[in-house]
Amino acid sequence: MRHGFLFYALVSTFLLGGLISCEPEGPSHEWEWPEKPQEPEKPQEPEKPQEPEKPQEPEKPDEPEVNDGKGVVLVVGGGASGCCAGIQSARMGMETIIVEESPWLGGMLTAAGVTATDGCYYLRGGLFGEFTDKLAGKYGGYGALKTGWVSNILFEPSVGERFFEELCSAESQLTVVKEARFTSLTKKAKGWSVSFVKDDGSAVTYDCDILIDATELGDVAKAAGVRYRIGMDSSAETGEAAAIGPNDVVQDMTMVMTLKKYDRDMTITRPEGYDESLYVNCCKNSLNVPSNTGQTLWAPDMMMSYGLCPGGKYMINWPISGNDYYANIIDLPREERERQIAKAKEVSLGFLYFIQTRLGYKNYYLADDEYPSEDLFPFYPYHRESRRIFGEHLFTVDEAASTFSSDAYRTGVAVGDYPVDHHHYAHPSWEDYKINFPKIIPFSVPLGCLVPLEIEDLIVAEKSISVTNLINGSTRLQPVVMELGQAAGALAAISLKHKRAVREANLREVQQALLDSRALMMPYKDCLANDKDFQAIHRIGLTGILRGKGQTVGWSNECRFRCDEPLRWSDLYLEDYYGIPYNSSDATLSGEEFLSLLKKIKGEELSDALGGATTITRRQAARLIDEHLDPFSIRVDWSGKLQATR
DSSP states (O other): OOOTTOOOOEEOOOOOSOOSEEOOOOOSSOOOOOOOOOOOOOTTSOOTTSSOOOOOOSSOOOSOOOOOOOOEEEEEOOBHHHHHHHHHHHHTTOEEEEEOSSSOSBGGGTTTOOOEEOSOSSOOOHHHHHHHHHHHHHHTSGGGGOOSSSOSEEOOHHHHHHHHHHHHHTOTTEEEEOSEEEEEEEEOSSSEEEEEEETTSOEEEEEESEEEEOOSSOHHHHHTTOOEEOSOOOHHHHOOTTOOOOSOOOOOEEOOEEEEEOSSOOOOOOOTTOOGGGTTTSSSSTTOOOOSSOOOOOOHHHHHHTTEETTTEEEEOOTTTTSEEOOOOTTSOHHHHHHHHHHHHHHHHHHHHHHHHTSSOTTEEEOTTSOOSTTSOOSSOBOOOOOEEOBSSOBOHHHHHSGGGSGGGGGEEEEEOOOOOOOOTTSTTGGGEEOOOOOOOOEEEEGGGGSBSSOOSEEEOTTOSSBOHHHHHHHTSHHHHHHHHHHHHHHHHHHHHTTOOGGGSOHHHHHHHHHHTTOOSSOOTTSOTTSTTHHHHHHHHHHTSSOOEEEOOTTSOEEEOOTTSBOBGGGOOOHHHHOOOOOOOOOBOBHHHHHHHHHHHHSSOOTTTTTTOSBOBHHHHHHHHHHHTOGGGSOBOTTOOBSOOO
């Protein structure tokens, strides 16, 4: 959750029983691994110049379809990521089932009460954009969503949940099952058999060809035998200079409250075990005591308006001596998890009592028209951290700080622009460690982060992807996890369509399916889904032949393609694709020079491609490279390395 006014958090080493790097014992069932299929010799992609003439269509086709494969995709977890995974899979023709434990869809954005999106305010593409467009339509435009100061997009929990319901119910291939808790799974020769228990005590089992783990804590991945990490990484393992582990310290969780103002005194009974000292420095007040946290003490009204939502609701998700709570519950048994969550709820009730009795907001109480729960609380806490799988690619904070430090940018499927943000002040020993969070620029999460090593027919979404602890502080935010879910759904559908194992999928075909869904593949603030050259620019961006430029701007990092700037020799990175050495000159290219360059590569005259123009912009260059050279059709592996060149 964003706390834009906060400096970067401190952490500690107090341990509550989690793991640093975990290799589970594995499922209790007998594993039946399928033989790994032999990779075909790519008959779908003949080497140019023998490539047939491209069809005259506004958007280029992917590799030829080898069959009309169908299958069943099962998504465990109906949170923000899980809903997007299910919707995308269903839209691509797959029979899809979402199973959610709570009565609500939307996860952290609704069922946990975190009714504010952080980051990507300008990067609203794909299903994230569809969701926020619904919010804007409901409340009277995007400006009407800026009610509090924690985010540019705030909303009421029940409204957000209704829109997730609408998006899911619109898909004829999608079935949603609620109030069913995951219990176990069994690997089949192809796919999985997954069991659940419903709230009424009955059991249900679903068979699927591909399983997507969209749980909040990565419980399905663990049950499937996926290796994972918990806690802070060591610099020796990740190469990140800012890493301070290894340890098992995770971010604080929060039992969010949604308050509203009543016309009468709503002061609650003093909670059992109430400790006023926890809250005295939540804001400026007569009870303030000296503190070494360095946190800003805001006026009480500023604290309350932090999460003010449309409709006069107040999201109470306050990290400064508020309702954050520390417990590493990730690997705990269910009963112990619930015990710790109950303690987190007690901390929130104590904070409410303090707000009512010490700050004078006696008319403020839990909204009675939001969550259909007996105690008026959300259905589960705000989890900022979960397991992190060992995947085909490990995304690091260094990659987010320097996009082109590795080739993995070519495999990007989910964009983010939020800075590294961790919560650790609720830990009893937070001051034992201090993290100097590095600055980053807008990034794109590689697809390989969603694919676990060694385990077949499984895709992981939500927060449990293969990232380091540090960059999880950015990738955990809900716009990103929605995009990750959409990418997971596309990957599942593409794999089933061609009857290939997930790890044998054509990454470029997955990216093209997402582009067709108006999802952003690169974080270009100046080339969004409504741009006439959206697809061409994003495809060329994914090749790295023309590159965007990012910068750190506080809590609003930016990256631009610089569409309308003149093309310079130093803009072109052609060596990997066409063997042309890099030219560092900042001299601009004339139209004639650029066409001559294309002729050299393609081997044919393109004299009229610029319509007689004597200059050329980066936009024009991207469009012409995409149309006439088609470098995006060259496949890449999970690390972003080219699998073939012209």
